[in-house]
Amino acid sequence: MINIEMPLKDWLVLVVDDEFDSRIVASMMLEEAGATVITAENGAEALGVLDEQLPDFILSDLSMPILDGWQLMYSISHDSHTANIPVIALTAHAMKGDRERAMAAGFRNHINKPLDATKFMNQLVAILLEMPEFVESLS
Amino acid sequence: MPTLVQEEILNPQALAQFLEFSPQSVAIFDTEMRYIAANSRWHAGYNLVGKTILGKSHYEIFPDITQEWKDIHQKCLAGAVMSRDADPFPRADGKTDYIKWTARPWYEADGATIGGLLMYTEIVTEQVELHKANHKTLARYQALTEDNPEFVVFLNKDGIIQEMNHLPEGVREQVIGLSYALALQADPLNDDPLKPLSLFDDTIKSGRVNHYYSRGTSQKFVGEVADYDSYIIPLYENSEIVGAVIIATDISEARLAQRKLEETVRELNQSLLFKDQFLATMSHELRTPMNAIMGYSSLGVKMPNLDDKARNMMERILINSRRLLNLINDILDISRINAGRVQLVADPFDLHHLADGWKSDYEQLAVKKGLAFVYEFDPTLPKRISGDSERMTQIVVNLINNAIKFTDTGSITLTVRHHADDHNKMDILITDTGIGISDMWHHLIFEEFRQVEMGSERNYGGAGLGLSIVQKLCILMGGTVSVASKLGEGSTFSVTLPIVHIIE
Secondary structure (H helix, E strand, C coil): CCCCCCCCCCCEEEEECCCHHHHHHHHHHHHHCCCEEEEECCHHHHHHHHHHCCCCEEEEECCCCCCCHHHHHHHHHCCCCCCCCCEEEEECCCCCCHHHHHHHHCCCEEEECCCCHHHHHHHHHHHHHCCHHHHHHHC | CCCCCCCCCCCHHHHHHHHHCCCCEEEEEECCCEEEEECHHHHHHCCCCCCCCECCEHHHHCCCCCHHHHHHHHHHHCCCCEEEEEEEEECCCCCEEEEEEEEEEEECCCCCCEEEEEEEEEECHHHHHHHHHHHHHHHHHHHHHCCCCCEEEEEECCCEEEEECCCCCCCHHHHCCCEHHHHHHCCCCCCCCHHHHHHHHHHHHHCCCEEEEEEEECCCCCCCEEEEEEEEEEEEECCEEEEEEEEEEECHHHHHHHHHHHHHHHHHHHHHHHHHHHHHHHHHHHHHHHHHHHHHHHHHCCCCCCCHHHHHHHHHHHHHHHHHHHHHHHHHHHHHHHCCCCCCCCEEEEHHHHHHHHHHHHHHHHHHCCCEEEEEECCCCCCEEEECHHHHHHHHHHHHHHHHHCCCCCEEEEEEEECCCCCCEEEEEEEECCCCCCHHHCCCCCCCCCCCCCCCCCCCCCCCCHHHHHHHHHHHCCCEEEEEEECCCEEEEEEEEECEECCC
16 A cells, blocks of 8 residues: 555655755655655766665756756666666656657656646656556555 | 933934823923923823813912912922922822922023923822831830830841840940840850750740740849849741740849748748747746745645645645646647647547546536536447547646636536537537627637636636637647637537547
8 A cells, every 4th residue: 555644755765956946845745755855966966976875766857057867867777786776857848759758768757847746746656656666665 | 401312313202202101290381380291190190181281270270279389389480499208288088198299490492591390299108108107116116115114135036136125325236236145145144044045946946935034134223133034935927937036024123022021931930930949948947936936835735834824825826836837838838839849649548538537637626616517428439549638638628627717606517429410520518607708709719818808807817828729729630619608608618529430
């Protein structure tokens, strides 16, 4: 059974976003669901974090300075230590085809900004439920 | 005086015959203007055939003769020689002949005494008429060429310029007789001199009228380029091609207007593209602060220890941020549809499941507002069909949201059924018991940014994009949307869409 109150209890999640408020909002929503959140301001910083800790999944913005979400995805998927970590794209581009593009680049799914707490958690849980590696821990 | 006469041989007989067979009408008078001699041509020419005129006065025979003639006679009898090349001569029947004449005195043997008058006349009416006709033709030709804005060049079949209009003073002599090929090649601004030449050859050989566009030196503005629209037309003489006429129209102004139009269209497309990119960028930029507003307020409403006032404010912020997001999405949608960038997918989906989803999503919303929600689904509709289910949902959601928005009491009815006349189409009807729309607005409500004036009582909000998006999506899907409504009684929006069956 999914813990409705705390669906992400004891999970470690990495949030990558260059926008301060976006990082806080996502972090607060994830913490609300019981997760422990670490943040990074861009892809390069995220790779630094990944050297130290391996989160259960990553939520990453796409357009960021220094190293963007696409480049981060490439690095993660080409490193055997991190290749298994699911990465979900967070983007403000509500363009049709973005989801397909993100999936093709290796992202496991795609969530549109702006985030609405209840909708976001429903969407996130639905996405996680589609991933075989999480079905066990969520149910 | 008569140095060329051999007097001993020239007898009166010969003289009489000389007179008679002269190609002109000839008469000899004495000083009193009495006829001494006149040939038959004279008789015939002046209606005197059968009349006895010898010995009689010219004035007795022509009593109506003008004073002008009498004066001429007197002057000549006084020694003058007078002549005219084409003197109008009115006839009794009203016609006018033209006469070429000479009047001169003749002298007695002493060579000094004037013995009388000699008259030589010739009717030149025909020549005069011909000359006049030629003149008329010339005038017509000039009207056709000199006064005509078109350029006309007459070429013989060897391509030599015979005649050409609009030639500046002094240039004419150099141009007439010149080879047209040389003239074209001498024009530094001509884009392709060989083209008209090969077409000219074709016209001469085949008799075909040829047409071409070319560029060359402007005849109006020295040194400037002009665009010409030209025809080569064969010229016949006795059903044989003897040359061709080239008629060229300066279409520079039309071309310029066309180029300006093309430029405008290009700029317009550029600005449409810019608008599109602008909207995409704006939508992205707007989403970032939206994320903070919506994110914090959606978290805020869940905070356990807020007082009611603060929670209420959080809720209002959240509701309004959702409205703002819808607006941003609508604007982005309409700009993408208008730019032709919306591509519908054709994926298989379960129509029954989709429609049930519409019902369960919106029943709650209607009930929350105190409205009944009626759902009528025709179970004979096919289950698996092909299409863009997301966009179909967008259409229905827009219409149901509108229905709920504009209805305060009564019900919302969602009907999904086969189209009455065509089983390959389905109808989706959304009926409400709301404020309704007056007839005069029915044709306007599908336009962008239209929201019918409701008076000041209540503001329903919204940018008026929803129905426009609905209509555009329906058209993209090969369907239609229409409205039936009465002010104060409610509205029914009918969407008719083709059913695309899945071939298994």
